[in-house]
Amino acid sequence: MGNIKNIVIIGNGISGITAARHIRKRSDDPITIISAETDHFFSRTALMYIYMGHMKYESTKPYEDWFWGKNNLQLLKGFVKKVDTDKKELQLHSGKILGYDILIIATGSKPNKFGWPGEDLKGVQGLYSYQDLENMQIFTRGIRRAVVVGGGLIGIEMVEMLLSREIPVTFLVREASFWDMVLPSGESAMVNRHIREHEVDLRLETELEKILPDDKGRARAVISSGGEEIPCQFVGLAVGVHPNIGFLKESKVDTDRGILVNPYFETNIPDVYAIGDCVQYSEPLPGRKPIEQVWYTGRIHGETVALTITGKRTPYQPGPWFNSAKFFDIEYQVYGNVSNVAGKNETSVYWEDQAGKRSIRLVYAMDTRTLLGVNLMGVRFRHQVCDNWIRDKISIDEAVRNLNKAFFDAEFSDNPLPMVTDQYNRQNPDHPVHMKKSKSFISNIFS
Amino acid sequence: MNPGKIMKYTGIFLFIIAFILSFGLLTMSDYILTEEIINREREGKKYEIFSSEARGMFGRKYEWNFTFINDLDDVFKRTNQHIRDQFWISDETIQKIIDLARKEDEFVFDTSLIEKVFTERNKTNEAKIRYLNDHTGWMDGRGYPDRKNLHDDLVKAQTTVNNNIVYQEGYGDYEIKQLKFSLTKHASQGILLENSWIWFLLTIGMMCLGGMIYALAAYGWRKPGIKNDGIFFSSLKALGWMGIGLGIILTGFYVFIYFYPEYVTNWVILVDPLSRLLNGGEASHWFLYGVLYTLAILVMGVRMFLKYKGNNIQVIRTLSVMFFQLGFAFLIPEILYSLNKPGYDFKNIWPLDYDFFYGYNLDDLMSGGTFGWFILFWGIMLVIIAVPFLTFFLGKRWYCSWVCGCGGLAETMGDPFRHLSDKSLKAWKIERWMVHGILVFVVINTGAVLYTFFTGQGSLLGVGTDQIRTVYGFLIGSIFAGVIGVGFYPLMGNRVWCRFGCPLAAYLGIVQRFKSRFRITTNGGQCISCGNCSTYCEMGIDVRWYAQRGQNVIRASCVGCGICAAVCPRGVLKLENNKEKGRFNGPALVGNKNYDPVTSA
Incomplete structure (x- = not known):
């Protein structure tokens, strides 16, 4: 050079x-x-x-x-x-x-701000930078209630943060269900339940109208789109960046x-x-x-x-989409394309446990039966395996048959995969699939 | 205040009351020494001198144990002084020997000269002759050009013999330590003796109850999920004054249990009834230690169930350490004692069990019939079969975080302090030197002791094997494994001993690093470098360094507790046993077609 x-x-x-x-x-x-x-x-x-x-x-x-x-x-x-x-x-x-x-x-x-009255008051902020964190630590000390606006990943994180300090939270979400522009309805509903389980005052289809100041220039309440005044001393704005x-x-x-x-x-x-x-x-x-x-x-x-x-001109070529998050105690992973509302040629196998805390969704094309994406709540899958499946465009049957290869939950955890297979077979009686058995703990030792 | 908080404070209150009471207890006895008490310790000629020296204490009531122990110390000192005077080899004796050795133009030493000096034949003089003979044998028949040369050699022998008098004829340090403990304990009088059970329940029992109530309030009705909220704001858990205070108290406790048990006899009295129930005999301070250790694992084990509920592997693993502590380390040895068999802990493995190959233990086992030989066989099999094979298949976790007693305490009582381990690269370097250095040390120690056992020679390459043994036992066995190992939980994390000191961990680690199917798999490109895994790694492994480059975690020190995988918010880590092929992988992030592992290395 x-x-x-x-x-x-x-x-x-x-x-x-x-x-x-x-x-x-x-x-x-x-x-x-x-x-x-x-x-x-x-x-x-x-x-x-x-x-x-x-x-x-x-x-x-x-x-x-x-x-x-x-x-x-x-x-x-x-x-x-x-x-x-x-x-x-x-x-x-x-x-x-x-x-x-x-x-x-x-x-x-x-962080986005959309010109709400009072959005620049003290105690009103987003969460992105280290300085935001410092401010949040200062402005949430000793407060009685906080309002968080925005039903996305940062919003739910802010709610969880506030709860950890035993601050009651009202959570304003514009959509009809949490993060439903990304999550399919089953998963989104699961998060709604989980939020409410944590005694969060979750207000769906509710937006922020304005923030009211006290005499010291600090937020003292918000007015919601329903006209209700919600007293609070901190407002978290998490409506995107x-x-x-x-x-x-x-x-x-x-x-x-x-x-x-x-x-x-x-x-x-x-x-x-x-x-x-x-x-x-x-x-x-x-x-x-x-x-x-x-x-x-x-x-x-x-x-x-x-x-x-450094001399090797290379275009942006990411592999299949992936992402992850955690909603309080529920981990979320996604591999490939999973849309909130199934496309015309899309359908999925969806299993959810009885407690409504874990789910597995396998999205596939109706005509070719190609696997398009995997959406997981409370279950971990192997990135490498899912990535290969989606790149190789394997069929849904093939995926169900080999689910064990993707399973990444800790040893001794409850294995939901047989139930996913059952679910698949109920939905596809004409394509029955037997999942390859995972090796037992003992036989795995000697293989 | 909500019921949860009330319950939490109730637990803390009970614990603190019991804690304070248990220290108050240390002052709650009177001490009266009687002839009957010292009579139990009758042994050898020295006893006569001891009992006459101790007479002054008989019947006198002491309100404080330290004044009692102080006087007892004086008794031993005076007794030893008497004995020393009696057996002392005087300068005059030496001069006489030299006079006898005089030839025309030189001095020729001969051991037979020694006898000639002592004209009067009695037991004392016979002993003196024997000791001088032992230490001058090498001079036998030697010629010296002048008086001074012979004098120098003889003075060396004289000094050695005189220094050893109390060990041979009087009370040595170890014996004094034991006697001080048993005499103080037997001289105790007062309410603790009559109602030991009640006091046991009011102190140790109530601490357990308080701890349980607190754990139940803190985690009992919380939903499954990681509960590390506020850990770094906690004075106790994040090196605040409470943590430092607890560190000092724990360290102090170990110093007393190990080196000054005579000051805590009142605590030992509390577990006398339990000891009689289990093995028919009275409790020693080691029995007390065993009870406290086991209870700590059980109570804090219950806390683990609550804290990690919904996480099967954590619950099962905790059950396992509770089982091995209660059964293998505590109950089985006690039952064996009561059957007059060696109280062996069947899961303790050399070199952690560093005295397994010591002469006295081997003698004990070999003379213990079939059962003794079985233990010897079992102990050797653990070292040469179980460690390499189980570690090959499962990783060292099969021992360190499922079976081991030190590990058991670290994983239960130590869990609140796991994040205090140092994650720096420097700490890792120090760790490797220290832990492997101690492995070398224990191998030398055991080799030397076995050399003495088989050849009868007391020294190897000019160093006394006893001395190596004493140094190892004191520095590593007591100070490092015990005092620092547990005392420093609130200061340096719960695995200080396991990480920097344990020679068995070093041995298991070498197998795990080079020949094992165990690894922590990292999940493609999902890591967000948040650092929860590294923070909560009790062994100070920077797990994140591996996770954020998609590389399997293969480290000699990893005890496989699985907490890194549990606290990971993105499902990136999984402990697993799998084929050896591909176990060591380079950086391998998934999700970018242009990803270049070489550039990322």
């Missing part, structure tokens, strides 16, 4: 850090990572566990502090105010000017809702790349959204852009 390129990454989240690590494996170019949030990379998804007392901030850092120096990754605490792509310079809030040869923008998202690209306004980098990139994460400006939550694909992949704000896609962006920057 010869000439040394000065690589600067804005953002020390999973996307930026993954890019930095993978570039470092393939090149010795100087790399600087700028962040205004924290000195070191931490796992954003673990913020809730700090609030709940499961972990300290220190334990959310995936790498020890010596890691960065050892790998010659320079960390710079600072806020980028402006990007001048002509001079190839960044202007920091401190006034410092920083040149670059290659720029990677990985600035993530910001949007790309954090405000600092690019005056730059020449093309943006829409996010920074526009081609499949190589190249922006309209040479040597400027963008990855992670802040990105909007100019041409989204078939079946996928133009903006993907998930830990895993951020990581894959970082892995991919590192190849391009």
Whole structure:
């Protein structure tokens, strides 16, 4: 390669850090990572566990502090105010000017606010950054009730966080059922029940009208779309996030809702790349959204852009979709395409246990009987196996026959797979399938 | 206040009351030494001197055990001084020997000269002659150019003999320790003796009850799921003053039980009735320790059931450690004692059971008939068959988190402190040096002791095998495994001993690392690097480092408790036994077609 390129990454989240690590494996170019949030990379998804007392901030850092120096990754605490792509310079809030040869923008998202009256009061906030966590810790101390707005992943996390500190919560969800724009109705209903089981005041089909202040400029109540006044001292806004690209306004980098990139994460400006939550694909992949704000896609962006920057120009080619979450005590995993409402040619086998706490859904095409996706609640499956199944387009029969291979629950746990097979056979009397028996604990020892 | 809170505080209240009461108990006896009490310890000539020295204490009432023990110490000191005076080899004796050794132009030593010095024949002088002979044998027939050279060698022998007098003829440290304990205990008087059962229930019993009520309130009616809320805000669990205080108390408890049991005889009295019930004899401080240890595992085991309900493997595993502690470590040895058989713990394995191959144990077993030989056979089979084979099939977890007593306590009483283990790379380095160093140490120790056993030679390469044994027993067996091992639970986590010290864990770990079917599988690309797994790994393994790169966790230290998999919010970890092929995999994240494992390494 010869000439040394000065690589600067804005953002020390999973996307930026993954890019930095993978570039470092393939090149010795100087790399600087700028962040205004924290000195070191931490796992954003673990913020809730700090609030709940499961972990300290220190334990959310995936790498020890010596890691960065050892790998010659320079960390710079600072806020980028402006990007001048002509001079190839960044202007920091401190006034410092920083040149670059290659720029990677990985600035993530910001919580949405929709112009509600009172949305900027004290005690009204989203949960995305480390600073949000600090504020939430301050503004929920000693309060009597909180309201959380938004029936998605962050919303339910905020509810769980507040409950862990024994703060009663009213949970406003716009939809008719929790996260029903993603979850099929069975799973969504399961989460509704689970939320209510935890004594959460769950209000479905209810929106936020406005937030009322007290005389000190703090939230004291919300008015719901039904006109009801709900007294509370904290309002969690979890109605989605949007790309954090405000600092690019005056730059020449093309943006829409996010920074526009081609499949190589190249922006309209040479040597400027963008990855992670802040990105909007100019041409989204078939079946996928133009903006993907998930830990895993951020990581894959970082892995991919590192190849391009180090001389192996590579397009974004994620495998079959996957994701996971946890709704209080119910774990959720999804592999492949599972839509909330079955498409025209789609159907599924759905098993749910009697307690209504676990379920397995296998989605398949009606005509070809090809497996399209797997949706799991309270059950763990092997990613590698599901990924292969979906890539190889195996049939639903084949999948049911081999369910054991995918089962990833702990040893000695209750095995629901025979019931899934029964369910399948009831639904498909003309295609009876026998699941291959899993080896017993003893025979497994000797195989 | 809701009923749950009331119950929680009730549990804490009962526990604290019982806890304070049990310390109060230590002052609740009077101590009166009588001739009858010391008579039980009658042994050898020295007893006559001891009993006459002890006479001054007879009938005197002591209100505090430490003044009693202080006086008892003086009695032993005076007794030993008497004995030392009696058997002392004087400088005069040495000079006389030198005079006798004088030849024309040199001094020639001959052991027969020793007898000549002692003109009067009595038992004392015969002993002196014997000791001097033992230590001068190597000088026999030697010639010395001048007086000074012979004098130097003789003084060496004189010093050794004089230093050993109390061990040969008087009361040695170990014997004094034992006697102080039994005399103090037997001299105790007061209400504890008459109502031991009631006091037992009011202290130890009530602590158990309080603990159970608290656990029931904390977890009993909560739904299945991980319950780590507030752990890092807890003073007790996150190195606050309560945690440090508990660490000091636990450490102190171990120091007293191991080294100064005479100060806690009042606690031992409480378990006398239980001891009589089980083995017909009175309780020793080791019996008390066994009772407390077992109760801790049982009560905190119940807490585990409640905390991890809905998680079958945690419940079964906890049942297993409770069973092995209660049955194998506690009841079976007690029953064996009562049948006059060696009280062997059938699940204790060398080198954790470091004295298994000590001469006295081997003598004991070999003279114990078929049963003794069976134990010897069983113990050896555990080391050479059970450890490698079971670890090959199941990983070291079959022992460390299902069977072992140390593991049993760590997994129950230690569970609230599991997150305190150090996860840094540095700690891992220290761990490897320490634990394998101790494995080497125990092998040398056992080798040396066996050498002495088979050859009768007391030293190997100039080092006394006794000395190696004493150092190992004190530093590793007592201080590390006991005092630090449990005392430091609230300070450094519940597996300090298992991780940094246990030589059996080192041995199991070597098998697990290099030849086993066990691994923790990580699930494709599902890890979100949250760090719950690493945080709650009691062995300080940075599980996340493996999980976030999709690599199987294969580590010598992993005890296979399964908590990492339980606390993982995304279903990323699974403990399993599987074919060896593919066990070591590189980074293997799933979900990106362009994923390059080499770049990710």
